[in-house]
Amino acid sequence: MNPMPVLTLLGVSTLLPCVPALICQRGRIQTVRNESELPLEWGTGEKACEVGEGCQDVVMLLHNGPLINLVIIKGCIKAEDQEPRVTWLSTGPGLSVVSYTHVCRHGDLCNNASSTRILEDLSTPTVPGSLRCPLCLSNNDCENAPEQVCPVGSIYCYNGVLRLRGEGIRTNLKVQGCMAQPGCNLLNGTTAVGTLDMSENCGLQLGPQALDCNSASLDIVKDVSDLHLSWTTGWKTCEADEGCYETVMLIQNGQEIHMALTKGCTSSVNREAQLTRHRTGPGISIVSYVHVCRNGDFCNDLSSTETLWIPPPDTAPSLLLLLPVPGTLRCPHCLSTRDCENAPEQVCPEGTHCYNGVLRLRGGAIATNLRVQGCTSQPGCGLLNGTKTIGPIGVREDCGPQSGAQALECRSGWAEGLRKVSSLPLDWTTAWETCKIGEGCQETALLIQNGPLVNLVLIKGCTAEEDHKPQITRHRLSPSLSIVSYSHVCRHWDFCNDLSSTHPLWLPPPPVEGLGNVSCPFCLSKDGCPQNGPKQVCPVDSSHCYSGVLSLRGGGFISDLKVQGCTSQSQSQSDCNLLNGIQTIGPIKLHESCGFHLAAESLKCQHGTLEAVQHISKLPLQWTAEQKTCNVGEGCQDTLVIIENGEHVNLVLTKGCTAAEDHKAKVTEHRTGPGLAVISYTRVCREKDLCNDLSTTVPLWAPPPVTAPGNTRCPLCFTAQACENAPEQFCPAGSTHCYSGVLSLRGGEIISKLKVQGCMSQPGCNLLNGTQKIGPVDVSEDCSPRSNSLTCHRGTMLKIGNGFAEKAVEWTPLSSQVCEPDEICQETLLLIDVGQKSALLGSKGCSSLGAQNDVGVSIFSRPPGMVVASYTRFCSSNLCNAASSTSVLLSNLPRPEVLPPGSVKCPVCVQLFRSCFQTSDFVTCPRGATHCYRGDIALRGGGLSSTLSIQGCMASPVKSLLGNSKTIGILSAKESSENERGDEDDEKPLLDGASASSPASMLGLLVLLSSLCAGICPLH
Structure with missing residues (x-):
């Protein structure tokens, strides 16, 4: 498969470089002709190459009885010069294959092969033997191919497909004929002739199975x-x-x-x-x-x-009558x-x-x-x-006048892939997303080249950052290690972040002027570099060996790239500076560490949870996760459960560290339908960092077969809410019973109750066929009536804006849910106002067991500094957590008074999911505010899992904004101020701030419509 769909409009020219460069003959031909037409001649066009590129000729001719297949590729190439070479891949008698390759730089149009005369005379024995074989050479099919008498020496009938892939060449050539040897080896193991890639398949399964x-x-x-x-x-x-x-x-x-x-x-x-x-x-x-x-x-x-x-119609006289008046x-x-x-x-x-x-x-x-x-x-x-x-x-x-003017739509997605330098330029397509009002579109690309390999990182999406023109930065440019980045933020039109190729930012590294005396290990890999791996002789200007790890974080992207190679400056533990001090590129934060032993004692694992109900048309789904450093000895686990009900599926995902023993990826079909179906995927690994790398539903879910409807009708429901008045559906043939139950999932940071009504092939409360545990998740089902359980409003709110301490904001729940026995309803609201910005976090839902009826307002900080306050309510009647706006909190706060400015200046900022570092504005604090506060508050519970970064003015030099408070209503709170803060980065979940089954739970889930290249994951 060619991973880079590239589309070229003929006749559209590109700007030529303003420095000397070769002009080469250019052309692509693939054709089946009669042998009697030999020798064949051809003409070609011309192309201006990039600086440093040479001209190439590739000719391959396959001879099969009276037929030949000819392939010609001419154009520019980065490969080294090569003298003209004729190679016989197969010499007959019978089928024979010969090729011609040439790469030159000695003058314009030096790739001047123009006839099959450049190939040696084909050996075509005419003495017939006794073997008869079908004869076919076709781009289409070989059904009912005529038989031929094979020449003497042919002892085997060949039947295969040659897949030819090159620059503008893509052919599945069906071949049947006579061979001098048995087996599927017409090409004698050859996989490439110049830039023409080749593969060979033989037998009954030649290709009808996959187009x-x-x-x-x-x-x-x-x-x-x-x-x-x-x-x-x-x-x-x-x-x-x-x-x-x-x-x-x-x-x-x-x-x-x-x-x-x-x-x-x-x-x-x-x-x-x-x-x-x-x-x-x-x-x-x-x-x-x-x-x-x-x-x-x-x-x-x-x-x-x-x-x-x-x-x-034009203005020609004969067409004037056709022109509209x-x-x-x-x-x-x-x-x-x-x-x-x-x-x-x-x-x-x-x-x-x-x-x-x-x-x-x-x-x-x-x-x-x-x-x-x-x-x-x-x-x-x-x-x-x-x-x-x-x-x-x-x-x-x-x-109408407001068509698309309210919010931008941007190209969205991320990708990473390791490629050969010779494969550049690369092209890609991406998904898209609708931004929030005021947000712009961003795109960031990073190319790290090490010898013949290059690693591409691409991130696109919405951003609150200010516009800036496309910026290309060449952080390092050498024949050995080179780094170049591209960043752009725009708001001028939808999808303005439209970079679709590496072409504008990639320049080939300068040519090697000679080899020096230093040899270094060579590696560019996400998986790690082998001990005592291969070494390369460095260019003459490279005097030291580099060995390090580049860590990239941001924009939903996580990567640790191992690098070993040649540099022109010394690298050591105290001088590890491949990036020349760069710490951020667009949304990506970069960190560099030298010496692979630094992270050898404990694994890093992908970490996070996700639960979402989706229509089957949205599958396959893809996602990205945060990461976490495990305890020594722990491994990484992946668990995915998919429950199918009619046209919807419920996906439950958990990733993280585990003490369980390693086991290979295992797919289990707990129930196969017709009707309701349940399938799971589990894996535990320790072979490398981030080995729990399942990122798509593809390995375990395929669309169900279409089945005829039966005679049974059942209610259909699939939700964490109540299932009152669920619509009925006709069940598929084979489903003879109606199922109604609640699936409970607990473990691996998953807490979920799913109400299920649908069709089953057998009676009873046994949807899971007795399964009680899937990976770290305990599962159970309950089909008894739930008359003693409360129904509560359910939903989360996360807002960043202005003036939330003065003006009430609507607080509407997304849905409702049926609680566990003895649970009651809760609603929790937290306000943080630093002056120029405000944040609101809200949660409605069921409480933990044992909560008591209560309502209250707490004020943690008040003017002349920041305002930090909360409202909480626990109640025990249906849908009692019904506050519809933040006025329930604001009405209990003291009315703010306007104070004159004081003498202290502080940075002010409140951010969700990211740090205030380098994004704060300095303001003059009101009189009475004598100190500056800087800290983080991590909040967990009630469907929220978020970290707030806060900076602002304070009336006293306290280090703790919340005092001794560890809980705020349903939320647990962990505060770390500037002098107390530890490293909490590893604790961020997969879906910050997302309610478990609300549409918001899909934040961070990147659904790619097209793959960028092999190993690269349709830019979300």
């Missing part, structure tokens, strides 16, 4: 004069039974046209190529093309707009993925109306908010005539 499909996405606005457009794509190997799809959408508005293109794998049923003209004008016109196929590899082979776009209406004209301010006006055709809207396109790696202003044949917001989906692309239309 290869063209794969790409493109979203672009062009001038009509640029059409027709043509493109090439990357490729992807699909899952078994998946097909290939392709979808193209063209929107023409005047002399501009927008094209959205997506190709790849799909589980959708086959669909003949269908062209739909959603709107034909006059004015704006829209056409789409949708195709799903399984009739062969790369069957989604549309490569041009020519078959689906008809140019508008201009009217008197004038409308703004715009077609842009950015903005339409000050759009020019145009005269519309007669009988048309003005249109102003935003088309939101989502799916198939397409994420676009297309602003459209122009003329249409009918009024209103119906440009697409009610169409909601086009292939995998969901379409939504918004009209």
Whole structure:
């Protein structure tokens, strides 16, 4: 599989470098021809290369009886020079394969091979033998291939598929013919000829089980004069039974046209190529093309707009009668993925109306908010005539002055991957997210090159940071170790964080001027570097060996990269400075330590919990986790439970440290359906840091097979709330009983009660088939009536803003829940106001066992310093925790008075989930405030798990803001001030501040729509 879907529009040129560089012949050819046409000749185009690149020639010819397959690759390459070389991979008799490779830099267009005459004469014995074999050489299929008499010396019939992958070449070549030796070894073990990668599969399972499909996405606005457009794509190997799809959408508005293109794998049923003209004008016109196929590899082979776009009539005399008659209406004209301010006006055709809207396109790696202003044949917001989906692309239309103006949408995701330098530039696509009002879009890329390897780190998403233009920083540039970063924050339009390639920031390292006398271990790895590993001779300007760990944290990303290599300066425990003092790049915090023994005594494990109910269409899901340093001897554990009920699944995940013994990854099907199904994944490991690296549901969950409905009807419910008046559903055939129960999960920092109603294949209260423990999680089920249990409002609130100490804020619960027997309802509210900023944290739900009815307000700090106060209530009637605003706290606070400024200046800040360091504003404190406070408060309980970073003015030099208080209502509180603070970073959970089953519980869960490259995880 090519992990980098790259799409190139033919005819679009790039800026040439302003320094001398080679010009090379450029071309890609793959063709099956008759032997009688030899010798074949070809012509090519030209390409200006990057500085330091050479020119390459790759020619491979496969001979099979009267047929030949020819592959030609010409272009620029970073590889070292190589004299022309002819290599026989297989010499016959029968099938034979020969190749020609050449890399040169001695002059422009030096890769000048132009004929098969460069290959030696093919040996083609004509004396027939006694063996007969099918004969086929085809890019399609070999069914009913004719037989041939094999030449003398051929003793074996070959039947295989050659997968050829190169720059612009992707072919699954079906081959049947005569061979001089048995086995699946036509290529004699060769896996690459120059930049052409090759693999070989033989036997009955040659490829029908998994198709290869063209794969790409493109979203672009062009001038009509640029059409027709043509493109090439990357490729992807699909899952078994998946097909290939392709979808193209063209929107023409005047002399501009927008094209959205997506190709790849799909589980959708086959669909003949269908062209739909959603709107034909006059004015704006829209056409789409949708195709799903399984009739062969790369069957989604549309490569041009020519078959689906008809140019508008021009002014030629023969077409004048087709031109629309201009009217008197004038409308703004715009077609842009950015903005339409000050759009020019145009005269519309007669009988048309003005249109102003935003088309939101989502799916198939397409994420676009297309602003459209122009003329249409009918009024209103119906440009697409009610169409909601086009292939995998969901379409939504918004009209009016506030279309998309309230909050930005940004490209979102993170990725990390180790690649060869020769594979650069890399391209990627990402997911997207809707930001909070006022937030901007950020993107950060970091490239660490060590010899022939490079590690890419990419983070995109929403941010509260101020805008700054794209900034490229070359932290270190040498032939051995190089580091370059890119950062950008923007708010000018949706998806403005649109860097999609390493091309703008990557320069090849300077050429090696010679080798020195120093040899160093070489390693660039996330898994660790071997003792007594391979060494390399360093360049002449490198005089020391580097050995260290680069730790990267931030933006939902965690990585420890082991580095060994050559540097030009000494590195030691006291001088470990590969990054030249850089500590932050965008949202990433960097730390450097030298000497691998520093972290050898205890493991670091991925750490966190997650529970969420999702529709099955959202699966597979992916996630990232925080990390934790374990006690000596502890291992890392992964536990995932998926419960399927109709069209929804409940996912329960816990990661962390454990004293349990190691065991390999284990998938257990506790119940397989039809109807309700339960499956789990458990693993305990100690082989390396962060080895509990399960990050997706893929290893244990696949969409259930479609089953016919039966005659049984059951209520359907899947929630932590009450199941009153649950809707009924028809059960699948084979489900003959209705289940109604509560699943309790306790352990591994999971506390959950899930109300379940659905279909079962057997009676009784035994959904789990007797299972009582899954990893560290104790599980039980209760199907008895719960008449003695309270129902309470449930939800969490986390807000950062201004003026929360003066003006009441709405406090509306998200849902309700049925409590355990003897539990009562609670609501807890904490206010922190430092002047310029305020924070509110709230929790509603069931209390812990043994709580007593109570209500109260506590004031921990008051003016002239910060205001820190809480409201708590415990009550024992249904839905009694019903406070609807923060006025229940504010009405009990003393009215603030305006005090004159004093002489003390302090930093003021309150932040959730991150430190106030370097983000604080200094203010003059009110008179009477004589000291500055700086500290963190970690809060746990009631569905909240958050750390507040606080700075502000204080009236007394206390170190503890909360005094001796360790609890605030349902919350446990742990405070660490500037002089007391320990290292709490390892205690952050996977989903800070998320209610266990609310939509907020998906914070930190990154769902990638497309993989960036192998080992890289569709940028969330």
